[in-house]
């Protein structure tokens with residue numbers, strides 16, 4: 523089982539078959555959003571009272587320390603840390619834009635992408651500089 527942790531506090535944000543986030547929509551309403559820990563699976567679970575439109579950018583926060591998960595690569599991408607079964611760490615980036623399917627997993631040397639919108643954000647810090655990975 524891959525674990526997911528917050529890059530700010532190191533707390534576990536994967537519980538069972540979901541990664542749990544606190545999100546905020548453009549009306550500044552906050553809610554919990556559950557995403558799949560499988561990279562490339564974009565199913566999500568939320569309370570029906572929390573609404574957002576396709577294309578709306580949500581802000582993702584750690585549910586434990588409340589820090590923003592916005593990445594330093596692009597304001598549309600959130601950043602979490604994944605630890606696989608062998609203990610290896612990866613940085614995982616995904617789009618905070620509702621309906622935009624782009625996810626990137628990198629160990630700092632190479633980048634794997636998933637989602638039909640993955641071509642949108644292609645510059646990643648690998649080693650000590652930003653490189654286009656496609």
Ligand SMILES: [Zn+2]
Nearest residue numbers: 528531584587
């Ligand atoms: Zn945290």
